[in-house]
Amino acid sequence: MCIYRPACTPSSTSAWCSAPSSCDGMRRSAAGGRAIAELDRLAGLGVRVIKLHPNTQKFDVAGPSVARIVARTAELGLVVLFDAFSPWDADESGKFLMLAIQHPKARMILAHLGGPRFHECAMFGLVRRYSWYPRNLWFDLSAVAAFYVDSPYREQLVWVIRAIGTDRILFGSDWPADPPERAVAAVRSLGLNPAEQAQILHSNAMSLLGACR
Numbered sequence: 373m374c375i376y377r378p379a380c381t382p383s384s385t386s387a388w389c390s391a392p393s394s395c396d397g398m399r400r401s402a403a404g405g406r407a408i409a410e411l412d413r414l415a416g417l418g419v420r421v422i423k424l425h426p427n428t429q430k431f432d433v434a435g436p437s438v439a440r441i442v443a444r445t446a447e448l449g450l451v452v453l454f455d456a457f458s459p460w461d462a463d464e465s466g467k468f469l470m471l472a473i474q475h476p477k478a479r480m481i482l483a484h485l486g487g488p489r490f491h492e493c494a495m496f497g498l499v500r501r502y503s504w505y506p507r508n509l510w511f512d513l514s515a516v517a518a519f520y521v522d523s524p525y526r527e528q529l530v531w532v533i534r535a536i537g538t539d540r541i542l543f544g545s546d547w548p549a550d551p552p553e554r555a556v557a558a559v560r561s562l563g564l565n566p567a568e569q570a571q572i573l574h575s576n577a578m579s580l581l582g583a584c585r
């Protein structure tokens with residue numbers, strides 16, 4: 373679940389960044405201060421996605437510096453990938469929802485679909501009924517698909533995925549914990565139909581991030 377991330381390692385999402393040094397910027401962004409200038413620098417380099425990790429970077433998703441960073445990424449067209457499972461913040465899902473509502477032009481990916489709290493992500497399926505929810509959150513299946521695919525919770529996970537909308541679900545590997553091959557096999561074994569799999573494994577990411585430059 374990337375609760376502990378000892379070093380900045382490549383991930384499935386980093387493939388969408390055209391600047392390999394962007395991980396340093398991501399780490400600094402969480403601290404505030406020079407974060408806005410760093411975002412501008414990264415956008416200028418052609419970076420498409422920055423990653424923020426509340427657990428390892430030790431910040432509260434509801435903090436004002438996070439709001440400032442998200443606001444600037446919206447202006448720059450950057451996507452923010454958050455690690456979105458915290459064992460220590462039971463309110464984190466609600467904080468992400470508030471961030472999404474307060475920054476409707478921001479585009480954010482919540483990694484792990486809540487992890488062991490995936491059932492709470494049904495909330496994002498519920499709120500899509502309301503016009504005040506801008507549907508600017510995407511969710512990746514890193515770790516969670518591989519963990520639950522052979523469990524009694526598999527059907528529940530698929531129900532939550534469909535409640536949110538398969539157009540908002542992305543593939544994620546959680547490498548090196550799960551190699552991409554295992555992660556792809558897990559997604560293919562969840563019981564989703566071929567059209568849903570195509571969305572999750574390809575077209576949703578293309579729509580959100582665009583083709584590599």
Ligand SMILES: [Zn+2]
Nearest residue numbers: 373374375455
């Ligand atoms: Zn993680």
